[in-house]
Each structure stands twice: as structure tokens, then as C-alpha cells.
Amino acid sequence: MKNITTTPDATIGSIGQIGGRLGRAGSLEARVTTSEEDIQEAQRIRYKVFYEELSATPTPVARRARRDVDAFDPICDHLVILDRDRLTRQKRRPIVGTYRLLRQEVAEAHQGFYSASEFEISDLVQRNRPLQFLELGRSCVLPGYRRKRTLELLWHAIWRYCLMHRIDVLFGCASLPGTDVDRFAVPLSFLHHTASAPPQWYVRAVPSRRIEMNRIEPGKIDRRSALRLLPPLVRGYLNLGAYFGDGAVADEQFKTIDVMTVLPVSRIRKGYITYFDPDAGRQKAQP
Numbered sequence: 001m002k003n004i005t006t007t008p009d010a011t012i013g014s015i016g017q018i019g020g021r022l023g024r025a026g027s028l029e030a031r032v033t034t035s036e037e038d039i040q041e042a043q044r045i046r047y048k049v050f051y052e053e054l055s056a057t058p059t060p061v062a063r064r065a066r067r068d069v070d071a072f073d074p075i076c077d078h079l080v081i082l083d084r085d086r087l088t089r090q091k092r093r094p095i096v097g098t099y100r101l102l103r104q105e106v107a108e109a110h111q112g113f114y115s116a117s118e119f120e121i122s123d124l125v126q127r128n129r130p131l132q133f134l135e136l137g138r139s140c141v142l143p144g145y146r147r148k149r150t151l152e153l154l155w156h157a158i159w160r161y162c163l164m165h166r167i168d169v170l171f172g173c174a175s176l177p178g179t180d181v182d183r184f185a186v187p188l189s190f191l192h193h194t195a196s197a198p199p200q201w202y203v204r205a206v207p208s209r210r211i212e213m214n215r216i217e218p219g220k221i222d223r224r225s226a227l228r229l230l231p232p233l234v235r236g237y238l239n240l241g242a243y244f245g246d247g248a249v250a251d252e253q254f255k256t257i258d259v260m261t262v263l264p265v266s267r268i269r270k271g272y273i274t275y276f277d278p279d280a281g282r283q284k285a286q287p
Contacts, residue, residue: 020164022157025149027085028096030157032077039078042098043067049140054177056254068138075110077101079157081141081150097141097150099158103165104133115173117206118249119260124203128169134162136172139233151236162265170242170263171203173249174234175256181211181248184257188248189216190226191234191259197243201262205247211257213248234259241267 021031033039046068050056062068081097104125107113113121113135125133136158141150162170176184192213197203204210227235245260 022079022160023153024084025153025156027083028145028150028153029082029084030153031080031082032101032157032161033080034078038080038095039073040067041095042078042080043069043073045095045098045142046138046140048142050254053143054255057252070114071111072100072102072114075102075106077103077161079154079161081145081153083145096145097154098138099136099154100138101158101161102135102137103167107135115171115260118173118209118251118258119203119205119245121171121203124171124201124262128200131168132166133169133171134165134167136170151232155236168265169201170261170265172261173251173258174231174237174261175251175254175258176231176234177256179250179252179255179257181215181250181257184229185215186221187226187229187234188213188257188259189218190221190223190230191238191244193218193221195238195242195244197245197262201243201264203245203260203262205245205249205260209249210247211250213244213246213259234261237261237263 021029023030033042043065044067047058047062047066050068051058051062058068077100079099079101080095083094083096086094086096102113114137115121115135139154141154158170161167176187178184181188230238240263242261242263245262249258250256251258
């Protein structure tokens with residue numbers, strides 16, 4: 001990716017201490033931040049996107065603060081995208097996109113993974129020890145920045161983060177907007193028939209919340225229509241080589257249908273790795 005560069009301070013030591021820049025694309029900069037001011041701004045962006053734009057139901061605390069906050073924020077790393085042009089003009093650090101990252105070692109030292117309330121994550125992790133897992137969540141970008149360059153920079157930064165922390169497996173809930181399961185019968189069935197996780201990576205929805213994804217026979221599914229109905233993030237996971245779990249879950253607070261994505265780093269197609277990171281030939285995550 002010729003227009004994305006990795007900055008000199010993107011080192012292991014900078015992560016979790018003073019924050020680390022993970023790349024730039026034009027005026028956009030990706031970094032992991034430990035600044036409370038930055039994290040609160042990321043939470044405000046999450047509130048704008050999830051609650052004001054997508055009509056999620058805020059908790060009383062979130063409504064008062066006008067920020068999307070929960071108990072996992074303090075233990076997660078917060079990846080943010082900043083627009084340096086706006087920084088110069090407005091003399092502040094304008095965040096235009098964010099992703100929340102939770103490493104296995106941190107989750108196991110605290111309250112576990114966020115998505116464990118919807119999917120049986122512990123079985124997946126135990127079956128694959130000593131591989132290192134990273135949970136991705138709370139992904140959002142402001143409307144004016146939802147373009148190819150921003151998404152590419154986010155994935156470039158996640159890839160660099162995986163290298164730094166020797167991550168083996170990425171996973172997390174990906175969402176389809178709305179809770180009308182019949183509306184998503186085609187894309188859910190498509191994911192079930194074409195990208196279900198094999199035994200090693202199998203993970204199922206919590207039984208009490210499980211929604212059947214196999215709703216239409218494979219011969220009756222039009223691939224093009226199914227892909228068109230999938231959100232860009234889910235299509236992105238598919239393109240990278242992700243598997244999908246058994247069963248979906250309705251998230252009534254966020255007004256979404258959630259599916260579990262599991263992406264072993266070793267499965268990411270080489271073309272994407274070199275696209276996200278031109279230096280990938282000289283470094284790799286540990287198997």
C-alpha cells in the first residue's frame with residue numbers, strides 16, 4: 001500500500017505507555033492511545049454513530065455523558081484514527097474513527113472477553129492454547145470518513161498491532177443493522193453455507209440467545225444478492241478469509257443481529273498482508 005507509512009515510534013514499548021503511531025495515510029494517522037481525553041472522544045464518536053445514527057438504546061450513564069461507555073473500556077487498548085489537517089486548524093486532536101482491542105492475556109486477568117455474553121468464547125480459546133487471541137469490537141467511523149483510505153489504514157494499524165503483540169487469532173462480533181431476522185435470511189444463510197468455521201475454530205452462540213443462521217437452502221441463494229446485503233465490515237472479514245460461528249444473536253440494546261467472526265492470522269491471504277504492510281516480507285507474527 002504505497003500511500004500508507006509506518007512511523008518510527010510504532011514499537012512494542014510505546015504501546016500501553018504513551019501510545020504508539022501505527023501508520024499514516026495522507027492527513028490521517030492511526031495510533032493506539034492511552035490518553036483519557038482521546039478515549040473519551042472515541043466514546044463520543046461511538047455514541048454519535050451507535051446511538052444517534054443507528055438508534056441503539058443508551059444506558060442512563062451513557063445518555064448523561066453522551067458517550068458510549070462500559071466496564072471493558074478501562075482494560076482495552078483503543079485504536080483511533082485522527083485527521084492531522086483538522087488538528088492543525090482546530091488546535092486539538094480530532095478523532096474520526098476508532099476500534100477497541102482486547103488481548104487474551106488482559107481479558108483473562110480481568111472479566112473475560114466482551115463477546116462471551118453472546119458466544120461461547122472460552123471453548124474456542126481453550127481448544128487452541130497456546131495461541132494468542134485478540135478481540136476486536138466497537139468499530140466505527142464518522143460519516144465523512146467512511147472511505148477506502150480510512151478502512152485500509154484501520155486494517156494496516158491492526159496488522160501492525162498483531163505483529164507487536166504476536167497475535168495469532170482475531171475474533172469479534174460483526175453486526176447487521178436491525179433485529180428483523182427474516183430480513184437477513186439470505187446473508188445469514190450465505191455465511192452459514194460458505195464460511196462456517198471448521199472444528200478447530202468452531203464457536204457457537206450462547207444457547208439461550210442463539211438464532212439459526214441456516215434459513216435458506218444453498219441452491220436458492222443468489223451470491224451477489226447475499227454479498228450486497230452484508231455490511232462492508234462483514235464483507236471485509238470474508239475477503240480476508242474469516243470463518244463465522246454457529247448461530248447469530250440479537251442485540252436488543254444496539255438493535256443489531258450479531259455474528260461471530262474468527263480470523264486466524266495464518267489464514268489472512270498473503271496479497272492482503274503485503275497490501276496492508278509493504279514491509280511484511282521482513283517480519284511476521286509468531287505462529
